[in-house]
Amino acid sequence: MNEGFAHTTVLLQEAVAMLRPKNDATYVDLTLGAGGHTRALLEASAPLGKVIAFDQDERAILAAQSFLSEFKDRLTLVRANFRDVRAVLNELSIDKVDGLLCDLGVSSPQLDEGERGFSYQHDAPLDMRMDQRQKMSAKDLVAKLDARELTDIFRTYGEEKWATRIASFIVKERIEHPIETTGQLVEVIKKAVPAAARRDGPHPAKRVFQALRIKVNDELGALEDVLAIAPDILHLGARIAMITFHSLEDRLVKQSFVNESRECICPPHTPICTCSHVARLKIITRKPVLPTEKEIADNPRARSAKLRVAERFAKHQNL
Numbered sequence: 001m002n003e004g005f006a007h008t009t010v011l012l013q014e015a016v017a018m019l020r021p022k023n024d025a026t027y028v029d030l031t032l033g034a035g036g037h038t039r040a041l042l043e044a045s046a047p048l049g050k051v052i053a054f055d056q057d058e059r060a061i062l063a064a065q066s067f068l069s070e071f072k073d074r075l076t077l078v079r080a081n082f083r084d085v086r087a088v089l090n091e092l093s094i095d096k097v098d099g100l101l102c103d104l105g106v107s108s109p110q111l112d113e114g115e116r117g118f119s120y121q122h123d124a125p126l127d128m129r130m131d132q133r134q135k136m137s138a139k140d141l142v143a144k145l146d147a148r149e150l151t152d153i154f155r156t157y158g159e160e161k162w163a164t165r166i167a168s169f170i171v172k173e174r175i176e177h178p179i180e181t182t183g184q185l186v187e188v189i190k191k192a193v194p195a196a197a198r199r200d201g202p203h204p205a206k207r208v209f210q211a212l213r214i215k216v217n218d219e220l221g222a223l224e225d226v227l228a229i230a231p232d233i234l235h236l237g238a239r240i241a242m243i244t245f246h247s248l249e250d251r252l253v254k255q256s257f258v259n260e261s262r263e264c265i266c267p268p269h270t271p272i273c274t275c276s277h278v279a280r281l282k283i284i285t286r287k288p289v290l291p292t293e294k295e296i297a298d299n300p301r302a303r304s305a306k307l308r309v310a311e312r313f314a315k316h317q318n319l
């Protein structure tokens with residue numbers, strides 16, 4: 001257990017087994033978090049397998065330096081956004097790797113450490129930055145965006161039914177008092193969402209907090225970037241395993257795997273193919289792998305997890 005930085009790893013055995021870890025191979029864990037997948041990959045590829053583990057959160061890197069110290073130079077920790085994986089591998093003089101793993105979203109410590117401002121359950125500065133070096137925080141978005149932009153974020157990333165009302169309450173409230181804490185934002189949301197709608201279902205702030213977090217960290221942008229690069233950094237036969245937690249992420253992963261597995265991506269009914277697209281991935285999981293009922297009972301956070309896996313292949317072996 002990563003003391004003081006605990007997170008129950010989701011789909012641990014399933015994701016690692018899909019990568020078929022081998023001794024003397026190199027893997028990339030794009031989302032180190034509390035190190036559960038990284039540790040399992042290192043153990044399964046012992047004695048010589050290597051893992052390069054990314055996280056943009058300094059706390060995750062610092063915790064792993066002691067939690068995973070026994071693996072010595074088999075593990076390289078990189079504090080960077082995973083969208084920069086190509087540049088980081090270049091710096092490490094690595095062209096291609098034998099597997100990529102990505103377990104999206106936030107870690108439990110990010111949610112549980114109130115002061116990070118991710119949680120509507122702890123009153124704290126409204127922050128939500130995974131990378132503490134980043135300038136823009138949730139407070140800046142809530143202070144600067146106009147009602148239309150806020151509505152759009154709440155609707156698109158949070159599927160919030162009361163998006164327009166919440167945005168207009170925020171804009172009114174901030175004229176009187178700047179909204180600087182999670183507690184203040186929760187109060188505004190509670191005022192905006194009618195009592196009847198607040199009675200059932202999840203916490204009224206859940207969707208708005210999710211939406212702001214996705215926007216602050218440009219989570220979908222980073223995901224699109226890494227999906228576009230992934231086939232280029234995998235050896236032939238190497239696999240990519242992606243764990244997602246909501247439908248927007250899963251759709252991007254699914255669509256990218258489908259596109260990368262097609263010989264042609266011209267619009268439907270195009271008489272002659274002009275795209276010169278070449279299939280580079282083979283889909284391994286036609287349907288996503290889901291957590292078992294037991295895993296969900298033990299770790300409710302696993303409820304919405306989906307694992308999709310694809311394998312680098314080439315008709316012409318030099319691609």
Ligand SMILES: C[S@@+](CC[C@H](N)C(=O)[O-])C[C@H]1O[C@@H](n2cnc3c(N)ncnc32)[C@H](O)[C@@H]1O
Pocket residue numbers: 007008009010030031032033034035036037038054055056057060080081082083103104105106107130222
């Ligand atoms: C769900 S946790 C990973 C948990 C990990 N698999 C484990 O077993 O403990 C996701 C982690 O990915 C990091 N993360 C999310 N998006 C990232 C990005 N674009 N670049 C780098 N790290 C990112 C977060 O900071 C967080 O620590």
